[in-house]
Amino acid sequence: MKRNRKIYLLTLLTTLIPVAAFAMPWSWDMFSQPSHKAQKEAALPFPDVTVSTKGRISMKDRDEAAKLKNIVPPTPKSIERGKFLFEIYCATCHGETGVGDGIVGQKFVPPADLTSDYVQSKPEGDIYYTITNGGLAIMPMQGDAILPDDRWNVVNYIKHVLSLKK
Numbered sequence: 622m623k624r625n626r627k628i629y630l631l632t633l634l635t636t637l638i639p640v641a642a643f644a645m646p647w648s649w650d651m652f653s654q655p656s657h658k659a660q661k662e663a664a665l666p667f668p669d670v671t672v673s674t675k676g677r678i679s680m681k682d683r684d685e686a687a688k689l690k691n692i693v694p695p696t697p698k699s700i701e702r703g704k705f706l707f708e709i710y711c712a713t714c715h716g717e718t719g720v721g722d723g724i725v726g727q728k729f730v731p732p733a734d735l736t737s738d739y740v741q742s743k744p745e746g747d748i749y750y751t752i753t754n755g756g757l758a759i760m761p762m763q764g765d766a767i768l769p770d771d772r773w774n775v776v777n778y779i780k781h782v783l784s785l786k787k
Contacts, residue, residue, distance in 0.1 A: 680750055689746030693773035695781045703778030706771055710763055711735075719783040730759055741784045748776045 680686040693699050708717070716722035719735035726732045733740055733756070740748070752772045753764035767775065 680746075680753070683747060683750050686750030687744040687747045689744075689749060691745045691749075691773050691776060693770055693777060695777040699774045699777045700781055702771065703774035703776070704782065706767060706775050707778050710767060711775070714760070719779065732756075732760060735779050735783050741780065745773075745776050745780060748779060749773065752776070 680689070707715075707719075711719075712723055714721070714723045714726040714732045715735055716726065721731045721734045723732070735741075749772055751760065752767065752775055753762060755762035764772070
């Protein structure tokens with residue numbers, strides 16, 4: 622009789638312990654959490670490091686972009702900033718000197734030689750468009766990563782420094 626009572630108590634405990642565990646507050650954490658109701662509340666503020674779309678330059682296509690005038694003068698400060706950004710975003714494919722010998726360019730389809738007469742004869746707006754929206758073949762767009770003024774700085778570097786490296 623004593624053995625049956627122990628089995629009964631053991632069975633009762635193994636049944637009640639999980640029930641008690643589910644009654645604890647952590648079982649409702651995911652159910653009662655605060656949530657954002659889309660389109661019902663004000664949008665969350667953008668982080669400080671996001672790329673601004675204010676003053677965005679309208680370009681429907683490459684022909685329209687070719688008519689754009691560079692809004693950043695090619696000062697030494699602009700060219701230095703353009704070189705800094707070029708080394709981050711462009712040199713992996715185009716190489717440090719812009720001839721298309723970067724480490725990615727060596728493994729895949731070679732990118733355009735930025736020192737060539739073909740690229741150097743392009744209008745600055747066309748190069749800006751290529752940086753923003755990507756190239757004709759496989760160059761990815763960088764418009765989401767580089768601020769508009771900084772794209773012009775890269776254009777200044779390509780047109781005023783890389784042209785001399787030939």
